[in-house]
Every structure is written in C-alpha cells, then in structure tokens.
Amino acid sequence: MFRSIKAILIIIVVAAAGLFLLRKLDFIPSWNQVFSAAPLEIDETPVLIKEVRELASLITVTGYDEVVVDSVHADPNQIALRTLTGGLAANPFAPMFDRIVLVAKGQVICGTDLKKMSDSAIRVFDDSASVTIPKAEILDIIINPSGFETFIEEGNWSDQAITAVKIKARQKMRDRAMQQQLLSKANTRAISLMTSMLQASGFEKVTINVER
C-alpha cells in the first residue's frame, strides 16, 4: 500500500518536473496561451491604383493633434421596454443610452498650392526676383484608423454613426488648427522658404508676396 502511494507520488513529481522543463524550453504553450484568443490578422490582398494626380504643394507647417470626441444616443429597445412595462420588466442595470468615446490622433497639414500660381506670378529683372504665391491653406487633415483609440463603446453603433463621430474629430482638429493660427504660420514659413530658395538660385534681391 505504502509502496504504491510512493510510486504514484514519484510519477506525479516526475510528470510535473517534465512539464515544467518542457514549458521552460518552450516546447509546450503556457496555460494563458492555451486559453488566449488568436490575434485578428487580415489576409494579404492587392492594392489597386484608382487615380494618379499631379501636385505641387509646398508643405510648410504640420500640426500634430489629439482630440476626444464622443456621441450618445438613446437605446430604442431599452426605452420601449421601460415605456411599455412602466420600468418593471426592463433590466435596471442596462444603460438607457448608447455611448461612444474616441481618442483621435492626427495631423493637420498646411501649405501653399503652387499649382495655383499664375504665369505672371514670377517677375525677374537682372538679379532681382519677385514672386507672388497663393495664400496658405489646410491641405489635409489626416486621422487614419491607427490614430483612433476606442475609449468607451457601449451599445449598438452603426458604421454610419461611427463615421459621423470620426468626421466630428476631423472638424475639431480643423477648428483647433485655425484657433492656433496655423495658416498664418504657414504663410510666414512659405515666404521664408521661397526667399531662401530664390537666393540659393542666384538672386540677390528677392520679394515674395502672398495673394490676398
């Protein structure tokens, strides 16, 4: 009796030591790995060119920004249930409202579209050059999917509703860029860059004007 218990104990200890060793050598997955969900991975698909556009945009200032946007709407199922039953049949812990809070990181790209420059914009006389450039504009506001962080997502949200919230983030970023007078900074920088460029091209007297 005693011998058989001893034998079982030895087998258990040897098995435990064996498992421990195999785990340490990474031959078997850990307990957490066995029950962890496989990561979501997309399939390789081709990238198709839809359109190619010629540009001449002088990017002078980029603002890196982070904004928080949220949206709330009433959950129609909960409201209907509470209205019909006088609040008796509804789950008191279920939220009455669907809520989403997103944190968006992106960039506001400002610069001058040199394609809008007219033929008469450049005037040269000996070692003097005078250039009139178009005024700076917001060329792009970029918030890519990798820039969004979902902080709270409660209830059911349609893709259209999510898109509307994301567009709100872009508008917020635009407003903040305007408040920070990014366009004025972009104009000043464009003048400075064009002056340096023309001076490096051999002109001693350089005048840069910004279109009104």
Next chain:
Amino acid sequence: MKYLIWLLFCPFLLCCGKKLDRVQEVLTIRNMNDLATVEYVVTKIIKTNDNKTWYKIGDRKILMSCQASIKAGIDFSALKPENITINGDEISLQLPPAKMISLSIRPEDISVQYEDVGVFRQSFSQAEKDLLLSQGEEQIKSSIASLGVLNTAETNASVFLTQFLKKLGYKKINIRFGDKAITQPVG
C-alpha cells in the same frame, strides 16, 4: 456600521466609476519643407476570418473596402547650398530621393461590405475594425515601392522645378535625384 456600508459599496464604486481621463489636448506644430508632387488614390480589400481560436464556436468574418490617398514628394530640407550649382544660365540641382509624405484613409472612404457572425460570437467592435484597418494601412505603406509612387513623384518634381526655373530665366536645367540624372534643356 460605517465600515460595513463602505465595504458593501466599495466594489460598485470601483467598477461603475468608469471616468474618462482628461486627455491632454496638445497641438504640436512642426515646420516642414516638403514639396508634394504626386497623389495616388488606391483601393484595398481588408478581410479576415476569426476562426483560429479553438474554444470559440462558430465563425466570424468581415470584409471591408477602403480607399487611401498616398502623397509623395521631395524633402527640401535635405537640400544644401552645395547641391545647387549655377553657371551662367545653366543650373544643376541635386535633390534628395523622393519619399512618402502622407498616407490618409478618411473614415468616409471605409465601408463594411460583408459581415457574418455566428450565433455564439459577438459582432466586430469598433476597436477591432480599427485594428484590422491599421493592418491594411501597413500593407498599403509596404506596397508603395511596387506601385511606383516614388518614381512618379521624382518625375513630377523634375517637371515642376524645370518650369519654375525656366520662368526664373535659366536656359539649361539639370536635376538629379541621388544618383539618377534628368537633364531638361529648355528650347
């Protein structure tokens, strides 16, 4: 008694107090000196089948399509005075090779085409969709070389700068990107 009430409500206070941390909203401004010369509008299908977890019963599939805009051009900040040579009405520029300036996927250019979720599975959350789209973003970035974006950016930069320098009075314009040379004699 006071401690008993505290102990009773403590878990609720800890769990329900999902408060939004005040995110520091900072706008960082950076000076740039890039000339964007080309924009490629591309499309991509993003699809996955979440059936690799052994203990989850049923499939969960999603297929999304997105449109992205890739802008490329020249970084003028890498241009040094020694990269510009002037000899009378002849000018030579040695420009840095073209680079990708931006990749943009607008939310309105993303659409879910197909979603199939088994009865025992939860539908894809917004965070999961953004995670999948981020992977798509990376795949688009890695395909830039094969799309020829940078070559087109260099060609367009050469055309634009030649026209610009021609207006400034130069007759012979040589533009070089790294080792490649493009000569634009003005007739």
